[in-house]
Amino acid sequence: MLKQKHLLGLEGYPAQDIKTIIDTAFSFREVLDRPIKKVPSLQGKTIVNLFFENSTRTRISFELAQKRLSADTVNFSASTSSLKKGESFKDTAQNIEAMKIDAVVMRHPDPGAPLHLTKHVDAVVINAGDGKHEHPTQAILDMMSLQEVFGKIKGLNVALVGDISHSRVALSNIYGLTALGANVTVCGPPTLIPPHIETLGVKVSHDLDAVFEWADALNILRIQMERMGVGLFPSVREYRNLFGVNTERLDRHGKELIIMHPGPMNRGIEIDSAVADSKQAIILDQVLNGVASRMAILYLLLGGKAEE
Amino acid sequence: MKTRKMPKVLLLKNGTVLDPLKGTSSKKDIIIENGKIKSIGKPKAPKSAEVLDCTGKVITHGFCDVHVHFREPGREDKETLATGSRAALAGGFTRVCVMPNTNPPLDSPESIRFITEKAADCPIHIHPIGAVTKGQKGMELTEMAAMVREGAVAFSDDGLPIANAAVMRRALEYASMLKKPIINHAEDLDLRDDGIMNEGEMSLKLGLDGNTFLAESMMVFRDIELARLSGAAVHIPHVSTKESVTHVAAAKKNGASVTAEVTPHHLYFNDEALVSYNTHFKVAPPLRSEADRKTLVKGITSGTIDCIATDHAPHTIEEKEATFTNAPFGMIGLESCFAAVNTILKKEKNVSLLDFIALLTVNPRKLMGFDTDLFQEGTEAELTILSPDETWVFDEDSIYSRSLNSPFTGESFIGKVNATLVRGNMTVL
Numbered sequence A: 001m002l003k004q005k006h007l008l009g010l011e012g013y014p015a016q017d018i019k020t021i022i023d024t025a026f027s028f029r030e031v032l033d034r035p036i037k038k039v040p041s042l043q044g045k046t047i048v049n050l051f052f053e054n055s056t057r058t059r060i061s062f063e064l065a066q067k068r069l070s071a072d073t074v075n076f077s078a079s080t081s082s083l084k085k086g087e088s089f090k091d092t093a094q095n096i097e098a099m100k101i102d103a104v105v106m107r108h109p110d111p112g113a114p115l116h117l118t119k120h121v122d123a124v125v126i127n128a129g130d131g132k133h134e135h136p137t138q139a140i141l142d143m144m145s146l147q148e149v150f151g152k153i154k155g156l157n158v159a160l161v162g163d164i165s166h167s168r169v170a171l172s173n174i175y176g177l178t179a180l181g182a183n184v185t186v187c188g189p190p191t192l193i194p195p196h197i198e199t200l201g202v203k204v205s206h207d208l209d210a211v212f213e214w215a216d217a218l219n220i221l222r223i224q225m226e227r228m229g230v231g232l233f234p235s236v237r238e239y240r241n242l243f244g245v246n247t248e249r250l251d252r253h254g255k256e257l258i259i260m261h262p263g264p265m266n267r268g269i270e271i272d273s274a275v276a277d278s279k280q281a282i283i284l285d286q287v288l289n290g291v292a293s294r295m296a297i298l299y300l301l302l303g304g305k306a307e308e
Numbered sequence B: 001m002k003t004r005k006m007p008k009v010l011l012l013k014n015g016t017v018l019d020p021l022k023g024t025s026s027k028k029d030i031i032i033e034n035g036k037i038k039s040i041g042k043p044k045a046p047k048s049a050e051v052l053d054c055t056g057k058v059i060t061h062g063f064c065d066v067h068v069h070f071r072e073p074g075r076e077d078k079e080t081l082a083t084g085s086r087a088a089l090a091g092g093f094t095r096v097c098v099m100p101n102t103n104p105p106l107d108s109p110e111s112i113r114f115i116t117e118k119a120a121d122c123p124i125h126i127h128p129i130g131a132v133t134k135g136q137k138g139m140e141l142t143e144m145a146a147m148v149r150e151g152a153v154a155f156s157d158d159g160l161p162i163a164n165a166a167v168m169r170r171a172l173e174y175a176s177m178l179k180k181p182i183i184n185h186a187e188d189l190d191l192r193d194d195g196i197m198n199e200g201e202m203s204l205k206l207g208l209d210g211n212t213f214l215a216e217s218m219m220v221f222r223d224i225e226l227a228r229l230s231g232a233a234v235h236i237p238h239v240s241t242k243e244s245v246t247h248v249a250a251a252k253k254n255g256a257s258v259t260a261e262v263t264p265h266h267l268y269f270n271d272e273a274l275v276s277y278n279t280h281f282k283v284a285p286p287l288r289s290e291a292d293r294k295t296l297v298k299g300i301t302s303g304t305i306d307c308i309a310t311d312h313a314p315h316t317i318e319e320k321e322a323t324f325t326n327a328p329f330g331m332i333g334l335e336s337c338f339a340a341v342n343t344i345l346k347k348e349k350n351v352s353l354l355d356f357i358a359l360l361t362v363n364p365r366k367l368m369g370f371d372t373d374l375f376q377e378g379t380e381a382e383l384t385i386l387s388p389d390e391t392w393v394f395d396e397d398s399i400y401s402r403s404l405n406s407p408f409t410g411e412s413f414i415g416k417v418n419a420t421l422v423r424g425n426m427t428v429l
Ligand SMILES: [Zn+2]
Pocket: B158, B159, B160, B185, B237, B238, B284, B285
């Protein structure tokens, strides 16, 4: 069993519990490889997927995990433009409480929104990304994928490359990886690396080639084009030259780096197609492990009964 | 809290009279007749006098706050001049200056008169601060002279900075003709960007957009230099960073006409208070680092900071129930002000009441051109009675504002306001 009722973030999350989740995820991964991919573990449990922001991948991954565990699921999606931000949040929360939901999976554009939700509902709350704060289930699936390749996390050199400032994936990965004993470097232009990040125990680099030499695995984060307009980077060409992961660069180092990406990818910008589709990329394993990890998280937090 | 008319003759007996103007403190009795100071010392009171026993208590000037938002006109659901007055009385304030960022803003002689006329019926003294620019748009100067005639005591576009340096320069020059200070909410909006809390380790961990200290201190420096250039007086509101304190201290040394205020919440809290995303801690300028907070406390004892001002900013529960990102900036502060400041200064610096009481009394009055000699015979009794060592817990029952957005709810305080005397009334808490 896990120590905390909710999964809001990996800051201060017990390392042992991360390991438990990953171990459980591997056993669910076996289920996913069977012809009949469904277990009755969460039969009778009701889970609502509350998406205040579009994220098709994360929602589908959660939904699939819930279905594989035989839970009943309800989806609530609202683009923030149609919601009067904030004001209706309390109402939504109270409605969930009234409907006797067992767990809420929430994606919200505002940092702290899942914590806010725990104050209004009794249900288990799972953070599926809150602004640029945390995205703990993504970090767990990333770590599971690393463990699958390397057999361990401890001592690995992992680089997060790209837009660290606006990424919820970055913080959760940093907390999780450092808790499990990996070494982390963040790499990108200074404008996309938040001040004070080194206080989290990571190294900062602006030199992708140096990072290639050092790293065992790269986790490449998505670049959002709207960042260009406000001067955070000057052009796609310049970004690609400095921080794009392409075959030419990989070949120069002649090293079998493991390549990860949480998706959705900008092919040809932060990552070239040839790299994304190469055998050293484990991007599709991440997707499958995402379902397994989320099954493990739901199972452990909702106290499901053991598989028959 | 009870407010009633003062008796014809009131004897404040056995209290310690603390005169922040003369810097003296001694046991004296005070006779107040018809709401005015009659005599101080060991006067003989007539038999008919009502006695208020002040044993163990301190009697000092009524507090004066140069920075409150009473939301009238426009957001009377948050606060009015009348409800704000009650919050002031609960905090020992007898006099406040209301900021003009109302709806519509106080940017014309007519709107200033609206406030002064309404204020005449309020139990405390309320003075309007006029907007510097029409519509607080930062472009065209308001009719400052006519507004002064109607009762404006200073000018500010508070809530919004005057971004254009040329406009700020002209405002300073023009207001200097009227001998009124300009109060500029110093924050470079471009540099602040989307920042909603102090930029630092905490903003990184919380995933909230940071507002760098430099967004404030850069503009504080600009305003000081512009004041120097124009020979005008500038007042820096709610100083929150150590760099701003440095700029103010240096400017004072060089003889610039600059004054500065600090809020109780910036003295009391740092940005770690935001760890639970409690929207009561969302304020502009933001709560800063512990190093900044310590420097502000030092600024009080060193004399760099002139005034303590609450920036009392009421908001509805509904607005503050939103997520941190969407909640409005601001917190109420009148009721908790003295206790919060006294607690911090006592705990951290062992500063005596006499050393900081001027920041709540004489200094803000001087800044606004109000009478500062309140213990003179014949002066209106505008007094606050305190128990500086009483310990108590601030809770929702301690709040008299129409809004409840206080970050101090639940805090244990040292020092309590017991009574506030002003405008012929006495309020006993
Ligand atoms: Zn302000």
